[in-house]
Amino acid sequence: xxxxxxxxxxxRMLTGLTLGFHIIFATIGVGVPxxxxxxxxxxxxxxxxxxRLLARRWARGFVVTVAVGVVTGTAxxxxxxxxxxxxxxxxxxxxxxxxxxEVFAFFFEAIFLGIYLYTWDRFKSKLRHFLxxxxxxxxxxFSAFFITTVNAFMNAPQGFELVDGVITxxxxxxxxxxxxxxxxxxxxxITCYLTSAFVLGMIGAFKMLKGDRHVYHKKALRLTMTAxxxxxxxxxxxxxxxxxxLAEYQPEKLAAAEWHFETEDAAPLVVGGFLSDxxxxxxxxxxxxALSILAHGDPNSEVIGLDQFAEExxxxxFVHYLFDGMVFIGMYLAFVSMxxxxxxxxxxxxxxxxxxxxxxxxxxxLSILAIEFGWVFAEIGRQPWILYDxxxxxxxxxxxxxxxxxxxxxxxxxxxxxxxxxxxxxxxFKDNPAAQEMEQRGIDERGNKS
Amino acid sequence: MSYEILGISVLWFxxxxxxxxxxxxxxxxxxxxxxxxxxxxxxxxxxxxxxxxPVWEVTNVFLVFFFVGIIGFFPDxxxxxxxxxxxPGSISIVLIAIRGSYYAFNTYGSKDSKIYSFxxxxxxxxxxxxFTIVLTISEGGYLDVSDGNVTLLLGELLTSTYSWSVxxxxxxxxxxxxxxxxxxxAYKAGDxxxxxxxxxxxxxxxxxxxLASILIFFSISRHNPEHFSNMVxxxxxxxxSLLFFLGAVYLIYSKKQLGLAFVLVMLQFFSAWFGYGASxxxxxxxxxxxxxxxFVNETMAIALILAFIAGLLLLIPSLVFLMRLFLFDxxxxxxxx
Numbered sequence: 001x002x003x004x005x006x007x008x009x010x011x012r013m014l015t016g017l018t019l020g021f022h023i024i025f026a027t028i029g030v031g032v033p034x035x036x037x038x039x040x041x042x043x044x045x046x047x048x049x050x051x052r053l054l055a056r057r058w059a060r061g062f063v064v065t066v067a068v069g070v071v072t073g074t075a076x077x078x079x080x081x082x083x084x085x086x087x088x089x090x091x092x093x094x095x096x097x098x099x100x101x102e103v104f105a106f107f108f109e110a111i112f113l114g115i116y117l118y119t120w121d122r123f124k125s126k127l128r129h130f131l132x133x134x135x136x137x138x139x140x141x142f143s144a145f146f147i148t149t150v151n152a153f154m155n156a157p158q159g160f161e162l163v164d165g166v167i168t169x170x171x172x173x174x175x176x177x178x179x180x181x182x183x184x185x186x187x188x189x190i191t192c193y194l195t196s197a198f199v200l201g202m203i204g205a206f207k208m209l210k211g212d213r214h215v216y217h218k219k220a221l222r223l224t225m226t227a228x229x230x231x232x233x234x235x236x237x238x239x240x241x242x243x244x245x246l247a248e249y250q251p252e253k254l255a256a257a258e259w260h261f262e263t264e265d266a267a268p269l270v271v272g273g274f275l276s277d278x279x280x281x282x283x284x285x286x287x288x289x290a291l292s293i294l295a296h297g298d299p300n301s302e303v304i305g306l307d308q309f310a311e312e313x314x315x316x317x318f319v320h321y322l323f324d325g326m327v328f329i330g331m332y333l334a335f336v337s338m339x340x341x342x343x344x345x346x347x348x349x350x351x352x353x354x355x356x357x358x359x360x361x362x363x364x365x366l367s368i369l370a371i372e373f374g375w376v377f378a379e380i381g382r383q384p385w386i387l388y389d390x391x392x393x394x395x396x397x398x399x400x401x402x403x404x405x406x407x408x409x410x411x412x413x414x415x416x417x418x419x420x421x422x423x424x425x426x427x428x429f430k431d432n433p434a435a436q437e438m439e440q441r442g443i444d445e446r447g448n449k450s
Numbered sequence: 451m452s453y454e455i456l457g458i459s460v461l462w463f464x465x466x467x468x469x470x471x472x473x474x475x476x477x478x479x480x481x482x483x484x485x486x487x488x489x490x491x492x493x494x495x496x497x498x499x500x501x502x503x504p505v506w507e508v509t510n511v512f513l514v515f516f517f518v519g520i521i522g523f524f525p526d527x528x529x530x531x532x533x534x535x536x537x538p539g540s541i542s543i544v545l546i547a548i549r550g551s552y553y554a555f556n557t558y559g560s561k562d563s564k565i566y567s568f569x570x571x572x573x574x575x576x577x578x579x580x581f582t583i584v585l586t587i588s589e590g591g592y593l594d595v596s597d598g599n600v601t602l603l604l605g606e607l608l609t610s611t612y613s614w615s616v617x618x619x620x621x622x623x624x625x626x627x628x629x630x631x632x633x634x635x636a637y638k639a640g641d642x643x644x645x646x647x648x649x650x651x652x653x654x655x656x657x658x659x660x661l662a663s664i665l666i667f668f669s670i671s672r673h674n675p676e677h678f679s680n681m682v683x684x685x686x687x688x689x690x691s692l693l694f695f696l697g698a699v700y701l702i703y704s705k706k707q708l709g710l711a712f713v714l715v716m717l718q719f720f721s722a723w724f725g726y727g728a729s730x731x732x733x734x735x736x737x738x739x740x741x742x743x744x745f746v747n748e749t750m751a752i753a754l755i756l757a758f759i760a761g762l763l764l765l766i767p768s769l770v771f772l773m774r775l776f777l778f779d780x781x782x783x784x785x786x787x
Contacts, residue, residue, distance in 0.1 A: 060558065067554030070507055071547040074514055081521060082539045085532030092525025093746055097753050100522050103515050104761035110507035111768045115775055122775075135768070172753040399599055400536040413544050417551050424559040 005404060008397035011083040014407045016379070018076045020372060021414045025069035027371050030144045030189065031196025032062045033109075033137045039223060040130050048447035050216045052126070053438065054223070055133075058200060059117060061425055066113065068421050072414075073106075083403065087386050087396030090167070094160045095153045097172040102146035109139025141189055148188045151378070152180035156249050157387050179249050183242040190238055191330075191374065194231035195367040197224045198333060202364030205357040207434075215445060216434050218352070225340040225360070232334035239330065240294065247295035250388065251304040253381045256315040257323040258291055259284075260305045267291040267303040272324055275317055315383045322377040329370035336363050453751045454741040455731075457523035460758065461516055462727045468512035469723065470627065470716055475509045476574035477628020479553065481651070483571025486564065494644040497636055499557065506553055508772070510546070522754050526744035530735055531584065533600040534593050542580040549573040578620040586613040589674045590736025612669040619662035623719070626655040630698065630715045634708040649702060656699050660692075663722070674736060680729035687725030694718035 036055045043051030081088050091099075112135040123129050153159075159175030161168045201224030204217040246254035254260070259270045259281055269291040273284025289299035296303070306314055336359045343351035350356070382388060386396040443449055451459075478498045485494050521528050549570050556566035586607065587593060594601045607613050629651035636644035667688075671678040681688070698714035701707050732740040745751070776782050 063558050064554055066507070067551050067558075070510055071550035074510060074546055074550075075543045077514055078517060078539055078543050081517065081528050081532040082536050083532075085528045085530075088521055088528035088532060089525045092521045092528055093750060096518070096522030096525070096746070096750060097757060099518050100754055101757055101761070103511065103518050104757070104765065107508070107511040107515070107761075107765055108768060110511055111765070111772050114507060115772055119775065167747070170747050170749045172750055398533055398536060400533055400601075402537055406536060406540045409540060409544065413547055417547065420551065420555055424555045428559055 005401075007399055007401070007403045008394035010403035010407055011397045012393065014403060014410060015076075015079060015083055016376070017407065017410055017414065018072065018079055019375065019379075021418070022069065022072035022076050023371055023375055024368055025065050025072060026144075027192045027195050027368070028062070028065045028199060029069040030140045030192035031194070032058060032065070032200070033113075033133060033140045034193055035196055035200055035224065035227065036062065037130070037133045037137050038227060040133060042223060044126050044130055046447075048219075049441070049443040049449045050219050050438075050447040051223070053216070053434070053441070053443060054220055056120060057429070057434065057437070061428065063113075063117060064421055064425055064428070068417055070110075072417075075410075082400075083398050084386070084396045085398055087391060090387065090391065090396075091150075093167050094157070094170060094172070094175050095150050098146040098149045098176050102143045102150075105139050105143035105146055107139075109136050109143065112136045112139065144189050144192060145185045148185045149176045149178075149181050152184040153178055154386065155184070155253075155378075155382055155388050156180035157390055162390060180245060183238060183245045186238045187235070187242055187374075190231055190234045191371060194228055194235055194333060195371055197228035197231060198337075198360070198363040198367040200224045201228060202361050205360035208352060209354065209357050209361065212433075212435070213352075214435060215447075216438065219447075221340070221352075221360070222344065225337045228333060228363075229337035229341055232330065232337055235330055236334065239327070243294040244297065247303065250382075252306065252309045252314045254295065255304060255306045255309075256317055257319050257377065257381060259317065259320050260291060260303060262307055263302065263305040265292070265302045266300045267295070267305075269294060270320070273320075275320075279317070312384065315381045319377050319381045322373045322380070326370045326373040326377060329366045329373070333363055333367055333370075336360060453748065453755070454745050456755065457519075457745070457751065458727075458731070458734075458741050461519045461523065462724070464512055464519065465516045466720060466723050468509070468516060469719060471509045471512060473578070473624045473627035474631045475506060475628075476549075476577060477624045477626075478632060479549070479571045479574040480625065481571075481628065481632070481648075483567045485647075486567055494636075494641075494647055497639055497641055497644050498632065506550070508769075510550060513546075519754075523746055523751065524734060524739075524741065524744040525746055526739055527734060530593070530595075530600055530739055531587070534587065534602040535584065537602070537604075538580060538583045542577065545573045545577045545580060549577060575621060575624065578624050579617045582616040582620045583607070583613070586610075586616050588730065588733070588735050589670070589677060590733075590738075591673065593735075593738070595738055610673070612666075612673040615662065615665040615669045619659075619666055622655055622658040622662050626652065626659040627715060627719065629655055630702065630712050633702060634712045637708045649705070652702050653699070656695075660695060677729060677733075677736070681725065684725050684729050687721045687728070691718050691722040691725065694721065 036058050039051045039058065040055035043049065043053075043055060112132055116129070116132045116136055119129055119132065153175055156178040157175070158178045159171040159173070201221055204220035204224065207214075207217045208221070243254065246257075259273070259275070260267060261279070266289050268286040268288045270281060271285040271287060273281050276282055291303050292299050292301045295301065336356070339356060340351060340360070343353075343356065384392050386393040438444075441449065482495050482498045552566045552570040552573070556563055556570060559566070587602070589612065592603050592607045592610075592613075594603055629648050633645060633648040633652050636648050667678075667681070670681070694714045694717040698711045698718060701711035701714065732742060734741055734744055746754070
């Protein structure tokens with residue numbers, strides 16, 4: 001394919017590549033500490049070494065993902081300056097406060113993670129070691145919060161005035177706590193938790209499918225699925241609020257996601273379907289009133305459609321597929337974790353049924369896919385703006401040559417890191433299976449230590 | 451003190467922090483690899499790992515702190531440096547990514563691999579070299595700014611004596627700082643074999659370090675006479691640096707007060723670093739950008755400074771806790787925990 005060199009286009013591709021790769025590790029980095037904390041807390045409360053071992057083994061795998069998360073996070077931090085210097089010049093004046101605070105939150109997390117990993121057997125009281133994971137959880141979630149406020153700002157910029165290209169009346173707090181902040185940060189953080197619960201649940205379920213029916217894995221599954229169910233309910237509720245935010249502040253983003261062309265009352269929700277060349281929706285399921293409910297919580301309310309906007313101000317319509325994919329996977333995760341809980345409550349001999357276990361295993365990669373869909377939707381859905389209604393994406397980009405060469409360089413780098421980290425993680429747990437470690441540590445079937 | 455000077459001093463201080471901790475880290479990674487291929491005492495590498503394992507992430511944050519801070523305090527740097535540094539900046543990112551990941555893969559993965567050790571040992575040595583490009587460019591003469599476009603003059607950069615002398619200084623200082631620290635650490639661990647080895651490394655790299663520093667003076671006087679004359683005005687800081695250096699080498703040579711010796715090494719770089727920085731002012735980039743015209747609005751500056759103070763109140767106790775557990779805990783250092 002022949003493509004004329006356009007630095008803005010290549011900058012978008014390279015940023016998308018880095019973020020798409022980084023977000024996998026960042027999501028795990030935010031969510032897994034909470035799961036580790038839950039497991040260790042269960043271990044102390046129930047005096048059950050299985051849970052403590054779970055925390056220990058999760059933490060060991062976690063470090064490898066954190067390493068990749070840290071370096072790709074550094075990469076995106078630097079790349080923003082290299083690829084979007086004009087945007088960063090403006091962002092530096094207006095939204096650098098949370099960027100700065102994110103570094104502090106991460107710093108805090110990094111210090112305590114180092115301590116946590118190397119002090120498992122150092123304190124007499126188990127509780128003291130548990131306390132060390134709390135700053136890691138707080139640091140991880142707060143760094144997600146701060147960095148997401150920057151993304152929220154890109155969607156709903158406020159806290160400054162732009163008069164003839166000069167920025168005045170700057171209010172860093174207003175910029176940080178913009179209208180998009182509550183729903184966006186809540187959505188990002190809770191889905192990090194949800195995804196991490198499913199990724200860890202996947203490991204337990206997979207082991208059981210492979211024939212290892214040790215109670216250790218059953219406990220892992222129970223913990224992760226219970227947590228996943230709670231987080232998925234939270235995700236649905238926050239998702240609903242996000243819809244209301246979009247309807248109010250970025251109606252064209254919602255309209256593009258929902259293929260809502262004409263402004264109307266009592267708007268139906270278009271689910272799935274395909275778009276023909278003349279923008280005709282085929283094979284879609286239409287749920288009456290549902291879009292009005294999503295947008296305003298009222299089945300008869302008016303929802304603004306794409307007809308109110310010039311075409312050059314709206315996002316490409318394929319974002320609908322991303323949006324629906326994300327929502328569908330979210331529903332699936334809620335369903336699978338609910339099924340597990342129902343069975344464990346009413347139908348105990350079904351709770352480790354092969355099909356359900358496969359369902360959990362599939363939830364791992366699917367939840368990561370949903371994260372990717374969600375972020376690509378969030379970013380493409382904001383187009384053509386890099387800063388909504390203020391700066392168009394190409395205006396923010398570098399004018400540098402060779403962005404294309406850098407794109408190829410980074411494709412190589414991420415391929416290398418992706419492959420290496422998978423190999424390392426696989427080997428790490430294969431060479432030291434849970435059963436073997438329990439034997440070494442003298443942990444018996446009931447989680448007691450001899 | 452004006453906000454501009456306060457801002458740049460804080461950032462410069464963090465970059466100094468990075469210079470020290472990253473040098474220890476990068477040098478240790480290189481020695482780890484070197485000892486592995488030359489089949490030297492296995493003990494040495496265990497010592498290196500014991501130091502590095504809990505702190506490597508912290509090192510990286512110092513760097514992120516700096517570049518996030520400089521965009522915050524001096525947004526115009528994003529425009530000039532961001533545009534010009536696409537290629538060298540990307541190369542640095544790749545090196546940092548390789549260094550950080552392969553360090554973790556090697557340390558936490560199930561077995562110590564020679565390839566992984568090579569990757570993180572060598573990339574660690576190249577990172578400081580690639581970063582120095584920023585300092586080099588800041589001297590002016592390597593950028594073309596016209597029609598609102600900033601381009602890096604790669605040819606000028608690659609053929610300049612000044613830029614190469616900075617690269618040499620970066621690499622030898624990394625090895626010198628790291629060896630001086632590990633001498634002290636090995637001594638505290640009571641590990642005689644490692645101690646002897648690192649003491650030899652420190653003395654070995656001491657002379658090239660000072661030679662490279664003199665080379666810098668010489669080449670900067672030719673490349674940027676204005677900056678050089680400012681440096682001469684502040685020559686007391688560089689003389690102080692030299693005295694610290696001589697003190698450190700003397701102590702290590704005579705096997706006395708190794709902790710103090712490392713402190714002197716830190717002071718040596720502190721005075722040279724701030725001497726260089728202070729004489730560079732008011733320019734962030736000769737001759738296009740000064741701290742005054744590139745400064746962020748005052749509201750944001752105050753917000754950033756407040757956030758910075760709050761952050762320090764959180765971080766300093768945490769860092770002290772980390773160091774007490776791993777750096778100043780005799781049992782941990784000796785490998786008994």
